Structures are given as C-alpha cells and as structure tokens.
Amino acid sequence: xxxxxLFAAIAVLVSAVLFSATAEAKQxxxxxxxxxxASLTQEVGGxxxxxxxxxxxxxDPHFVEAKPSFLLKLRQADLLISVGLDLEIGxxxxxxxxxxxSKIQPGGAGSLDASQFAAILEKPTGPVSRAMGDVxxxxxxxxxxxxxxxxxxxxxxxxxxxxxxxxxxxxxxxRFQDFDQRLTDAEKRWDTQMAPYRGRKVVSYHKSWPNFAKxxxxxxxxxxxxxxxxxxxxxxxxxxxxxxxxxxxxxIMVEPYFDLKTPNSVAAAASGKVVVMLPSVGGExxxxxxxxxxxxxxxxxxxxxQQTQ
Amino acid sequence: MPTSIRRSALHAFLILTxxxxxAPRLVSSALAQAPAAAPTSATxxxxxxxxxxxVERVIALEGQVRMLQHQGxxxxxxxxxxxxxxxxxxxxxxxxxxxxxxxxxxxxSQSEPVPAQTxxxxxxxxxxxxxxxxLNPDIGIIGNFVSATGRNRINPSPSFTLQxxxxxxxxxxxxxxxxxxxxxxxxxxxxxxxxxxxxTAMPGGFVPRLGKMRxxxxxxxxxxxxxxxxxxxxxxxxNLMGGSLDEADIGIKDAGMSVSRVIPxxxxxxxxxxxxxxxxxxxxLFQASRRSDVAVVGHLKAYKDLTESxxxxxGGSYARGHNDAGADTLTQLYGMDATFRWRxxxxxxxxxxxxxxxxxxxxxxxxxxxxxAFGLYASTEYQFAxxxxxxxxxxxSERARNAALHDSGQALVLxxxxxxxNQIRGQFRRTQYAEGQTSNELLMQVLFTLGAHGxxxx
Numbered sequence: 077x078x079x080x081x082l083f084a085a086i087a088v089l090v091s092a093v094l095f096s097a098t099a100e101a102k103q104x105x106x107x108x109x110x111x112x113x114a115s116l117t118q119e120v121g122g123x124x125x126x127x128x129x130x131x132x133x134x135x136d137p138h139f140v141e142a143k144p145s146f147l148l149k150l151r152q153a154d155l156l157i158s159v160g161l162d163l164e165i166g167x168x169x170x171x172x173x174x175x176x177x178s179k180i181q182p183g184g185a186g187s188l189d190a191s192q193f194a195a196i197l198e199k200p201t202g203p204v205s206r207a208m209g210d211v212x213x214x215x216x217x218x219x220x221x222x223x224x225x226x227x228x229x230x231x232x233x234x235x236x237x238x239x240x241x242x243x244x245x246x247x248x249x250x251r252f253q254d255f256d257q258r259l260t261d262a263e264k265r266w267d268t269q270m271a272p273y274r275g276r277k278v279v280s281y282h283k284s285w286p287n288f289a290k291x292x293x294x295x296x297x298x299x300x301x302x303x304x305x306x307x308x309x310x311x312x313x314x315x316x317x318x319x320x321x322x323x324x325x326x327x328i329m330v331e332p333y334f335d336l337k338t339p340n341s342v343a344a345a346a347s348g349k350v351v352v353m354l355p356s357v358g359g360e361x362x363x364x365x366x367x368x369x370x371x372x373x374x375x376x377x378x379x380x381x382q383q384t385q
Numbered sequence: 386m387p388t389s390i391r392r393s394a395l396h397a398f399l400i401l402t403x404x405x406x407x408a409p410r411l412v413s414s415a416l417a418q419a420p421a422a423a424p425t426s427a428t429x430x431x432x433x434x435x436x437x438x439x440v441e442r443v444i445a446l447e448g449q450v451r452m453l454q455h456q457g458x459x460x461x462x463x464x465x466x467x468x469x470x471x472x473x474x475x476x477x478x479x480x481x482x483x484x485x486x487x488x489x490x491x492x493x494s495q496s497e498p499v500p501a502q503t504x505x506x507x508x509x510x511x512x513x514x515x516x517x518x519x520l521n522p523d524i525g526i527i528g529n530f531v532s533a534t535g536r537n538r539i540n541p542s543p544s545f546t547l548q549x550x551x552x553x554x555x556x557x558x559x560x561x562x563x564x565x566x567x568x569x570x571x572x573x574x575x576x577x578x579x580x581x582x583x584x585t586a587m588p589g590g591f592v593p594r595l596g597k598m599r600x601x602x603x604x605x606x607x608x609x610x611x612x613x614x615x616x617x618x619x620x621x622x623x624n625l626m627g628g629s630l631d632e633a634d635i636g637i638k639d640a641g642m643s644v645s646r647v648i649p650x651x652x653x654x655x656x657x658x659x660x661x662x663x664x665x666x667x668x669x670l671f672q673a674s675r676r677s678d679v680a681v682v683g684h685l686k687a688y689k690d691l692t693e694s695x696x697x698x699x700g701g702s703y704a705r706g707h708n709d710a711g712a713d714t715l716t717q718l719y720g721m722d723a724t725f726r727w728r729x730x731x732x733x734x735x736x737x738x739x740x741x742x743x744x745x746x747x748x749x750x751x752x753x754x755x756x757x758a759f760g761l762y763a764s765t766e767y768q769f770a771x772x773x774x775x776x777x778x779x780x781x782s783e784r785a786r787n788a789a790l791h792d793s794g795q796a797l798v799l800x801x802x803x804x805x806x807n808q809i810r811g812q813f814r815r816t817q818y819a820e821g822q823t824s825n826e827l828l829m830q831v832l833f834t835l836g837a838h839g840x841x842x843x
Contacts, residue, residue: 132693135730142843143696144655144688151590151647166841173563176647178586182557192448195440206806214451228444306804307771333731335771 104241107153107180109164110137111357112220113190113229115366117157119255120234124244130168133358136333138210138305142167147175155240156180157233160191163217185240191217193232194225197286209303218355222287223263226366230255262367266374267292273381279320280329281339284355288373297325300339308338320346326384327377329353332360351380522556522564523837527611530833535826539818540623542828547572549610553839561586567609578609579638593644600637600667601645601659601684602626602702603720603743612842614739614766616812616828620780620794621760625718625747627670627785637670637704639663639680655688663706670716671706680706698724710751716785717748737768747785758783760791766798774800780816790819806834 106127108114114129121127128149131140137159150156150171158164172180172187179186196215204213219225234252238245274293281300289296298319302312319325326348328339339350353373354363363372529549533542550570557563562584569578581596599607605622618635622628628635641663648656661682665673671680682704690696702720707713721744728737742763749756760782768774780794794816802808812828 132730135733139734139841141728141733142840143690144657144686144698145653145690145696147647148653148655162838165838167843170840173583173585174592174645176585176587176590176592178561178588181560181563181585183560184586189452192452193445194448195444196447196451206804210805228441333733335732335735 102241102243104154104237105152106155106157106237107149108157109140109159109168110220112366112369113157113159113233115357115369116220116226116230117233117237119366120230120248120251121237122247122251124241124247125237129358130171131356133354133356133363134332134360136331137163137356138166140164140167142171146171150175150180151177153177153180153186155186155188155236157188157190159217159220160189161196161214161217161219162212188233188236190229190232191215191219193228194219195222195228195287197290198283209301210305212304216283216286218284219287221285221355222291223259223266223370224291225287227256227259230259258367262370266370269374269378273378276327276381277323277325278327278329279316279325279342281331281334284331285329285353292374297323300328300330300334300342313338313342317342317345320348327351327380329377331355349380349384351376353377520556522554522566525553525555525837525839526835527551527553527839528831528833528835529611530831531616532829533826535824537816537824537826538822539816539820539824549578551578551609551611553837555837558582581643589646591644591646593642595642597640598638598643600639600661600663600682600704601643602637602682602704602718603684603745604698604700604722604724604741605743606636608842611832614764614774614776614800615778615796615798616810616830617796617814619743619762619764619778620792620816621743621745621762621782624782624792625745625758625760625785627668629669635668637663637667637680637682639665639667639671641679650687653689655686657686657688659684659686665706667706669709672709673707674712678707680704694729695725695727698722698726708749708751710749714750715748716750719746719748720744735768735771737774738766740765749785751786756786756788758785758788772802774798774802776800784819792819793817805838808832 104121104125106114106117106121106125108117108127108129110131111129111133114127117125117127130146130149131137153175156172158168172182177186178184181187191214196219198212198216200208200211200213200215204211220229231252234248237248241248270292275295277295277297278289279298279300280296283299283301283304285294285296288294298316300308300313300316302309320342325346328343328348328350330336330339330350330352332352332354336350336352342348343350353376354360354369357363357366357369359369360372363369527550528547529551530546531542531548532545534544548571552566552568552570554566554568555564562582564580564582566580567578568580569576577597579596579598581594581598583592583594585592587593599609601607605613605619606626610618618628623635626636641661643659643661645657645659648658650656659682661684663671663680663682665671665678665680667680673679682702684700684702686698686700688696688698700720700722702718702722704718704720706716708716722742724739724741726737726739740763742761744761745759747756747758747760749758760780762778762780762782764776764778766774766776776796776798778794778796778798780796781791782793783789783791794814796815797813798810799812800808800810808831810830810832812830814824814826814828816824816826818824
C-alpha cells in the first residue's frame with residue numbers, strides 16, 4: 077500500500093515536472109534589439125510569449141556595445157526582432173554570429189526585420205557617400221515613431237508569432253485587433269492634442285524624427301548635428317541660430333543621450349526652448365510602453381509649443 | 386548572373402503588380418470624384434478607405450522589395466505574403482496592363498518613390514540599392530598610416546609607412562555559415578590576415594570556425610591592428626609572442642580549426658570556452674617541421690555586468706607549439722587577462738573608461754637551457770569628449786629567447802576621431818631596452834575607413 081502511494085506520488089511529481097517543462101517550452105522567447113519592438117511584441121504576444129530587449133530606451137541605439145552578456149539572451153531566443161535599415165549594424169551582427177543559435181541567423185526562421193512592415197522615409201535616391209555623414213542607405217531607421225507604423229509592425233509581429241506558434245495564432249490576431257483599436261483611440265487623442273501645432277517649424281538634434289514629424293504635421297527645418305553622426309561644429313551652430321531667428325523657430329527636440337550644451341546655447345540665442353523628447357520606450361520610467369511613449373512626447377511637445385507661442 | 390536576372394525580373398514584376406493594383410482604382414476614384422460637385426461624405430469615406438488600403442499594400446510591397454534586395458537569396462521569407470497571389474486576385478485585363486503600369490508608376494512616384502527608381506546610379510554601394518550587387522559581400526577598406534619620429538636603434542620603424550591596408554569581405558554564405566576575409570595589403574605584399582568560415586547553425590550551441598585566424602590567446606592577440614587602443618602592440622606580445630625585426634605584425638595567427646561554446650553558468654555570468662588547433666606556423670614563435678607538430682590554443686573567458694554601465698572580463702589562456710630551436714623543442718605560453726570597462730548608457734557616446742592588463746609566461750625549450758620568461762602590460766583609456774580619448778600604457782617584459790634580459794616601456798596616447806570612419810592618433814613612447822639604450826619616439830597614426838560599416842570593437 078505504502079509503496080503504491082509512494083509510486084503514485086512520484087508519478088504525479090514526474091508528470092507535473094514534465095508538463096510544466098513542456099508548458100514552459102511552448103512559450104516563445106522573443107529578443108528584440110530595442111525597447112520599442114519589445115513593447116509592440118508584448119502588446120500582441122500577451123502572456124503566450126516572453127520578450128526582452130537588448131538596448132535600453134535611454135541609450136543611443138546606434139552605439140550599443142556588443143556585450144557578451146547579451147549572448148546569454150540571444151542563444152536562448154526563438155525569435156530575434158531587429159529594427160533593421162542598418163540601425164544595429166555596429167553591434168548586432170557579431171552578437172548573432174557568436175550566439176551559436178541557428179534560429180536567429182540572417183534569413184533564419186527566427187529572424188525578423190521589422191522594417192519590412194513599415195513606411196520608410198528618407199531613402200536616398202541619388203548616390204550615397206559618407207561625405208553626407210553617417211547616412212543610412214536604406215532609409216531612416218527611426219520609423220517606429222509614427223503610430224501608423226507601430227500598427228503595421230504589430231500586425232507583422234502578430235502574423236510572425238502566429239506562424240511560429242500556430243496554436244496561438246488566433247490569440248495573437250485577437251490581441252492585435254485589440255491593440256489596433258486602442259491605438260486608434262489613442263491616435264485620436266494625440267492628434268487632437270497636436271492639431272493646433274500642425275505646420276510648426278522645429279529643429280532636432282539628430283534625424284530621429286521624420287516619421288513622428290510627418291504624422292503630426294511638424295516641419296523639421298534644421299538639425300543641431302551638421303550631418304548625421306557628426307557632432308555640432310561652431311560654424312553650423314551659428315548658422316542654425318541665425319536660421320531659427322530668421323524663421324521664428326522656437327523648439328529644439330533633443331534625444332536623451334545627447335549633450336545639452338549646444339542645444340541650450342542655440343535655444344537661448346533664438347529665445348527658444350529645448351525639449352528632451354524620448355525616441356524610445358523606457359527613455360524615462362513613465363514612458364514604459366508604446367502608448368506611454370507617445371503620451372509623454374505629445375504632452376511634452378504640446379506644452380512646449382504652448383509656452384513658446 | 387542568372388540569379389540577378391531572376392531577381393531583377395521579380396523586382397520588375399513587383400513594381401508592375403504594385404502599379405497595376407494602384408492605377409485602375411485611383412483613376413476610377415478620381416474620375417468618380419471629378420464630376421460630382423458636392424461629393425457625399427459616404428463616397429469620400431469609401432475612397433479614403435480604398436486609398437488607405439492601397440497605401441498599406443504599397444508599403445507592404447516596398448518592404449518585401451527591400452527585404453529581397455537586402456537579404457538576398459537566403460531569405461526564407463517569413464513576412465513575404467506572396468506578390469503573385471495578389472496579382473492573381475486583381476484580375477487586371479491583360480490588354481491594359483502596360484498602360485496601367487505606366488500610369489500607376491507615375492501616380493506612385495508622386496506620393497512615395499518606388500524602389501525601381503533607385504536602381505543603379507553609379508557609385509552607390511552597400512549592396513542594397515542595386516539588384517546586381519545584392520549578393521556581393523560587404524566590402525570595407527581600412528588604411529593604416531603610421532609615421533615615427535625620434536630615435537630607436539634596437540627596433541627602428543620607418544619614418545612614414547602605410548603599415549597596412551586591410552580589405553574586409555564579409556557575407557553570409559548560406560543559412561548555415563558566414564565567411565569573413567581580412568586581406569592585409571602591406572606596401573610590399575599581401576597577406577591573408579584572417580580568412581575563415583564560421584558555422585552558425587550547429588546543434589548544441591557550438592560555433593566552429595575553419596580557416597586562418599588570429600588565435601584566441603589573451604585579449605589583444607585577436608585584435609586587428611586598427612582596433613587596438615594604441616598605435617603599436619604591447620612589448621610583451623613582441624617579446625613573448627614571436628615578434629621579430631623582420632615581421633612587425635606579431636602574435637599567433639595561423640591556419641586551423643576553432644570551436645567555441647558558451648558554458649552555462651549561474652547568476653548572469655557569461656562563460657565561454659574556446660579550443661583551437663593550428664598547423665603550428667606562426668611567425669618566429671611556432672614552427673612546424675612535421676604534420677604532427679600542430680599548435681593548440683585554449684581560452685576560457687568569464688564576463689559579468691557589474692552594473693548596466695560597468696563590466697569585468699577575465700580570461701585565462703594556454704598555447705603550445707613547436708619552436709625553431711631544435712627537432713622536438715616546445716614553446717608553451719600561459720596568459721591571464723583582465724578588462725574593466727565603464728560606459729554610462731545615457732552618455733555612452735561622450736564618456737567611457739577601460740582598464741586592461743595581460744600577464745604572460747613563456748616556457749621555451751632550447752639548448753642549452755630552457756628559458757622561462759615573464760611579461761605584462763597594463764593600460765587605461767579614458768574618453769573625455771565625444772571625439773577625444775586619452776590613454777596610458779605600461780610595459781615590462783623579459784625576452785623569450787633570453788629571459789635574463791628585460792625591456793620596459795611607457796606610452797602616452799591621445800586619439801581624435803572626427804567621425805566613426807576616421808581616426809587620428811598620437812603616441813609618445815619611451816622604451817628602456819635591455820641593451821642599456823633608451824628610446825623616445827613619437828608615433829602618429831591615421832586610420833581611415835571606406836565602404837562597409839564594420840562592427841564596433843568591444
């Protein structure tokens with residue numbers, strides 16, 4: 077009797093361990109290069125996936141270090157979602173090669189370049205040369221900053237997750253529909269908040285905002301960087317001050333990872349204002365997901381416009 | 386070439402499909418709108434919906450074209466929702482196809498450029514804008530110009546030299562492998578600095594590599610010259626790892642096989658083991674006289690993030706090979722390395738600090754007495770502005786062939802990087818040689834990069 081009970085207990089334990097193991101194995105593990113892709117993946121993946129980002133929201137995504145600790149994540153990943161358009165070219169390819177994970181290799185079933193779903197701006201049409209600075213020959217990689225692209229990316233990710241985990245495909249589609257609805261509602265809110273400022277001229281530090289500007293009808297007329305990736309030069313700074321005064325531009329949008337010294341002096345000369353806008357989810361603790369990112373930026377920008385009227 | 390023709394055809398087909406989709410609908414909606422003096426809101430809503438749908442399709446098609454161009458034939462098409470099926474859906478009348486295509490293209494070009502227009506302007510590189518180039522490897526060239534002033538009677542380097550022009554050719558071979566070539570063009574000859582294939586899709590997390598490569602001994606040995614934080618290599622690598630006056634490019638690099646694997650460890654610790662077997666010919670360090678005289682190299686690397694901006698890397702290395710002293714004489718090398726790095730993420734492009742050190746022991750069997758030599762270097766680098774970095778290095782090393790002699794040195798380094806692709810470096814180097822001579826030298830280096838954006842060193 078006793079031994080039978082023991083046997084039954086062991087059987088239950090073993091089967092519990094086995095089932096929990098298979099249940100865990102079923103949950104897709106997604107690694108994304110940036111927090112924005114992680115947030116969109118979380119929106120459509122829900123609790124059927126586990127997602128982690130490599131870069132932090134407050135660091136420059138061009139210059140992430142290829143730390144070996146990232147390999148610990150990548151070697152376990154079922155799916156790697158990258159921004160693409162050469163944004164991660166300085167650090168992601170060597171990590172992928174060293175990961176020893178066949179799934180996430182370029183062209184592999186677990187490799188997804190999210191840029192294929194989005195409307196891409198600033199594709200150079202003529203010859204490209206580095207005399208233009210650190211140009212992206214494939215187009216501007218900061219495309220997630222248009223909510224319409226966020227919707228397209230989320231849809232693409234939902235489809236991809238469904239293909240990898242067909243049992244939950246309907247769940248992912250359902251979550252996408254829900255996300256789509258919430259995004260549409262939020263977009264109305266953001267559009268209303270930004271509507272009075274359509275057509276306003278602004279200056280930004282780096283070319284991070286073409287998609288954002290297009291969506292909200294802003295006109296980016298100048299950059300603190302003389303060319304992408306080239307730090308401000310005195311001559312360019314003087315020209316920018318003159319341009320801002322001439323055209324009555326009051327706002328300078330700066331990403332959180334850039335030095336504020338030059339933007340501050342330019343803004344002071346043009347009696348304007350510097351706003352530290354977040355290009356990525358997690359740039360500040362309160363911008364914790366894709367919705368809160370736009371909430372934060374739209375709130376910041378609209379109040380800055382109000383103050384500089 | 387058949388691949389590129391097939392792909393150009395596919396490209397053209399996608400554009401035509403896209404145009405054929407667009408043209409009739411837009412034209413008909415425009416025609417429908419024109420005569421209506423006051424279009425009802427229902428019609429405009431329907432038109433908007435149609436246009437929106439078409440825009441979405443164009444964006445999706447553009448994305449697919451980009452993927453095809455970018456990833457080449459290896460793309461197993463996850464997001465490729467299949468253009469042919471869409472073409473079949475539309476049921477465009479065949480006779481109007483070309484006309485529709487022409488109209489469609491002009492309509493499309495007004496709103497957003499269609500990739501067809503960006504094909505083959507001369508001088509475009511990157512392999513992305515031209516179909517014919519899509520499968521070419523990424524090509525990069527790094528020029529390394531070095532000048533030296535001051536006096537050095539023991540190990541003189543020329544006043545001006547284009548020390549190396551390194552051509553890199555890198556691409557994915559197929560879904561299972563990638564290949565990397567680094568050809569070093571000196572002023573006199575060409576050398577395969579490294580050239581290897583890496584199998585990326587092996588089971589069990591093993592990463593095998595075959596070809597000629599810089600061995601995983603310590604840290605600095607695997608760095609290419611242009612990735613070093615100094616103009617020269619440390620004295621200890623010259624003295625103990627086979628430096629000679631004839632061959633400036635020192636270190637263990639040889640043809641062979643390498644396997645590395647991450648070893649599971651608790652607590653976010655990254656552990657990686659690497660085992661390598663080489664032919665056994667590496668400068669004046671190892672020399673094989675028989676096939677069985679292979680050299681082996683082993684490396685264990687431990688890495689941990691201390692905080693999000695600081696990390697520590699420790700390594701232990703071992704190398705063994707036959708030397709040129711006799712028929713069966715061995716040289717064994719033992720090494721330990723430590724690197725501490727700090728880079729605050731919010732200011733990662735402006736500030737960083739690194740401290741690194743390597744210590745090495747060399748056991749060299751030779752007549753009449755085996756030599757046990759020891760050497761080390763310690764170095765720090767501090768980046769104090771976006772484009773500026775300063776550094777210090779201290780060297781001390783005995784000589785592998787005569788451990789009774791030792792040299793020491795100090796170096797002061799200042800680096801300015803106008804952009805990611807250009808670097809100017811000055812290094813003041815003071816060396817005390819065992820012969821009793823002291824040399825003071827000023828080295829200047831200019832590094833310039835063309836073509837493919839290489840990986841940032843870490």
